[in-house]
Amino acid sequence: MNRANRVVQALAGLGVVSLFFPSIVAKANRVVSGDAFPLWDLSPLFAALLLVAWVLLAVSVAGRTGPRVPAWIAIGLTLLHLLIIHMAPGWLDALGVTYSRISLGPHMWIGLFSVAFVLLDLQTRVRNRLFFLMVAAAIVTFAFSPAVQFLSTYLEFLGKRDRFLYEMGRHLMLLGWSVGTATVVGVGIGIGAWRRPILESPLFAFVNGVQTIPSLALFGLLIAPLAFLSMRFPVLRQWGLRGIGFTPAYIALTLYALLPIARNTYLGFAGVDPAVADAARGMGMDTKALFLQIYVPLATPVVLTGIRVAVVQAVGNVVVAALIGAGGLGSFVFQGLGQNAPDLIMLGVLPVLAMAILLDRFFAVIIPLLSPKGIPVQP
Amino acid sequence: MIELTNVRKEYGETLAVEDLSLRIPTGTLCVLIGPSGCGKTTTLRMINRLVEPTSGSIRLDGSPVETRDVNELRRNIGYVIQQVGLFPHMTVSQNVATVPRLLKWDKKSTAARVNELLDLVGLDPGEYGEKYPSQLSGGEAQRIGVARALAADPQIVLMDEPFGAVDPLTRDILQSEFIKIQRKLKKTVVFVTHDIDEAIRMADTVVVMQEGRIVQADSPEDLLARPATSFVRDFVGADRALKRLARFAVADIMVPAEGLGVDLEATEIASEYRFPWVVDEDGRFVGWVDTDAVSAGTTVGEALHRVVAAEFCLREEGSVKDALSRMIHEGVQSLPVADGDGRLTGSVTLAAIQEFSTRGTAL
Numbered sequence A: 001m002n003r004a005n006r007v008v009q010a011l012a013g014l015g016v017v018s019l020f021f022p023s024i025v026a027k028a029n030r031v032v033s034g035d036a037f038p039l040w041d042l043s044p045l046f047a048a049l050l051l052v053a054w055v056l057l058a059v060s061v062a063g064r065t066g067p068r069v070p071a072w073i074a075i076g077l078t079l080l081h082l083l084i085i086h087m088a089p090g091w092l093d094a095l096g097v098t099y100s101r102i103s104l105g106p107h108m109w110i111g112l113f114s115v116a117f118v119l120l121d122l123q124t125r126v127r128n129r130l131f132f133l134m135v136a137a138a139i140v141t142f143a144f145s146p147a148v149q150f151l152s153t154y155l156e157f158l159g160k161r162d163r164f165l166y167e168m169g170r171h172l173m174l175l176g177w178s179v180g181t182a183t184v185v186g187v188g189i190g191i192g193a194w195r196r197p198i199l200e201s202p203l204f205a206f207v208n209g210v211q212t213i214p215s216l217a218l219f220g221l222l223i224a225p226l227a228f229l230s231m232r233f234p235v236l237r238q239w240g241l242r243g244i245g246f247t248p249a250y251i252a253l254t255l256y257a258l259l260p261i262a263r264n265t266y267l268g269f270a271g272v273d274p275a276v277a278d279a280a281r282g283m284g285m286d287t288k289a290l291f292l293q294i295y296v297p298l299a300t301p302v303v304l305t306g307i308r309v310a311v312v313q314a315v316g317n318v319v320v321a322a323l324i325g326a327g328g329l330g331s332f333v334f335q336g337l338g339q340n341a342p343d344l345i346m347l348g349v350l351p352v353l354a355m356a357i358l359l360d361r362f363f364a365v366i367i368p369l370l371s372p373k374g375i376p377v378q379p
Numbered sequence B: 001m002i003e004l005t006n007v008r009k010e011y012g013e014t015l016a017v018e019d020l021s022l023r024i025p026t027g028t029l030c031v032l033i034g035p036s037g038c039g040k041t042t043t044l045r046m047i048n049r050l051v052e053p054t055s056g057s058i059r060l061d062g063s064p065v066e067t068r069d070v071n072e073l074r075r076n077i078g079y080v081i082q083q084v085g086l087f088p089h090m091t092v093s094q095n096v097a098t099v100p101r102l103l104k105w106d107k108k109s110t111a112a113r114v115n116e117l118l119d120l121v122g123l124d125p126g127e128y129g130e131k132y133p134s135q136l137s138g139g140e141a142q143r144i145g146v147a148r149a150l151a152a153d154p155q156i157v158l159m160d161e162p163f164g165a166v167d168p169l170t171r172d173i174l175q176s177e178f179i180k181i182q183r184k185l186k187k188t189v190v191f192v193t194h195d196i197d198e199a200i201r202m203a204d205t206v207v208v209m210q211e212g213r214i215v216q217a218d219s220p221e222d223l224l225a226r227p228a229t230s231f232v233r234d235f236v237g238a239d240r241a242l243k244r245l246a247r248f249a250v251a252d253i254m255v256p257a258e259g260l261g262v263d264l265e266a267t268e269i270a271s272e273y274r275f276p277w278v279v280d281e282d283g284r285f286v287g288w289v290d291t292d293a294v295s296a297g298t299t300v301g302e303a304l305h306r307v308v309a310a311e312f313c314l315r316e317e318g319s320v321k322d323a324l325s326r327m328i329h330e331g332v333q334s335l336p337v338a339d340g341d342g343r344l345t346g347s348v349t350l351a352a353i354q355e356f357s358t359r360g361t362a363l
Ligand SMILES: Nc1ncnc2c1ncn2[C@@H]1O[C@H](COP(=O)(O)OP(=O)(O)OP(=O)(O)O)[C@@H](O)[C@H]1O
Pocket: B011, B014, B015, B016, B034, B035, B036, B037, B038, B039, B040, B041, B042, B043, B194
């Protein structure tokens, strides 16, 4: 059995364990902590179905069957979890519970988490597009379920819709600016290190060094010098340079995004087969043609993969930027942590997760399209 | 004509090539051979200026290479390397079209030339043109490498162990195909190899190098007959007499021969041999008879030991080495030679091979 299948089995085990935790929390209002119900109390049928599905998933990857059977079971698990939320208001009514909002309990979070990872794991092996369309269709259909009206995270969203959109925009803006800058600088560093081997070790010492600083510390480290600069030179302050807020976040995020991009650019160019370059030179390609017609196309997929890694990492890093007042979806997370309001945390975390997955998928599609044909590109 | 005069290349302390002088006449194939690190690649790469000599001069048809624009020079010299170095992101056609593209040929003549070259190296343009290098076998890739080097019809072709990375069978095929191409195109070829058999097979001139110097430059036959130093003698191997025989064709040593007719009466056989050969009415070789075993009153046809001519007879273009090998294997003193239709055209005797070989070596 290979490693990927063992991961799926571990996740299936987690799914089984999750059934021991409360599933749905019914609350009378936003403030009270509410009553937690295990799935066995709400619907023994669904509890049994879930148990069977998780066990089947674990068994299905044990044999030599391909990823198709586990994929179908994973889709079934997705549907089951969504259906449980859909049915929850009815089950609570039947038990005579009064509530105005519903939160998901640990069972649902762990279960959904496990399903999501199983799906992510399988999607690299299942080539059938139908698979993803079905998952996407299930989620979209679920959005129209009346049960959504009671979901506390959704109610948080309703209450903060304008701020949510604003923070989402800020999140994307920080992401775009930092990774955009890091792409320009990182590709420059990568090519510089490749062309001038003398520069290689100092450049990478710097870029690697940045990565070892914890993100919060890096944000913090930038506050003092930037605050000093902005006090010392009013003109910089007019341009928006401050010790907290956008500027330090932008700088720190850019520095973080540099490593994967610079490293992959270097690897992409240095990885071009020397025999290919020798043949090109020997046939009379000048330096410019050699660079543009040989090195750039051959390095492209590796460079793009670096940008992909940088983007996905940055989506998460931007969350931390909220701590120094840069805004973004992280502000919900830290506000929620401060108020001990899990629903508010989820309002920040869920879109960040979705963003990371969607951007990763986007690159998975775009990289082969932008890469020259004839060379293998990892999906 | 390629002329290297007192060419020297130093890499810091390392002396890669030391005062090397060599003339390679137009239209000939010169093989550079020698142990690893003796400077073959360095010498080759100085011709197209991938390496600049420390001192000395290299001239192509009289004009010094350093006076020409380096890229213009390289576009007029074919270049084939062991690792092939096909561009993985370009199709076979685009790879072959590299130099024509650099020379800004128009699309139509480039496409026509690509097809012509793929045909030349024995690959169907329709089947291979749109493939990518990752879809080719090692032998196919190397053919494309050769086609790419010949694309703009350069007069000079440099080849650095071009067939060094393929299996022996494929190498053999590639060698004979390249020999055919070379007979047709008559390029001036500088060919680096480690393989003495390959050198002897391909070369007009073999240049044996040792520690950056030439120790002997000769035709393969002379090199094998008279190795200049003990180093060369060791290098060409103890079987050099046999290797030398490989350079000559059966036609070079065969003598006319006649066969008995099938209708001949056994009693009328007047042969100096015990096992005379037999031919049919059209002169085609059909077998032999044992004169000691034929009884009176029978014809040659009735006493005949039939053999398949194509298997038993030598061919005029076959090598003397193979003829000798056959004689040893069959335990015979002579073998018939037949043409493509199986007609007996002559014979080769063991004594003739021996005499030929000693004469050549002792001469
Ligand atoms: N770029 C270089 N820098 C330093 N030394 C070099 C360089 N290229 C070659 N040499 C040295 O020059 C000598 C000749 O090298 P060369 O590559 O010409 O040998 P070769 O005959 O082609 O060997 P092989 O059969 O292994 O290919 C070797 O000692 C090698 O180490």
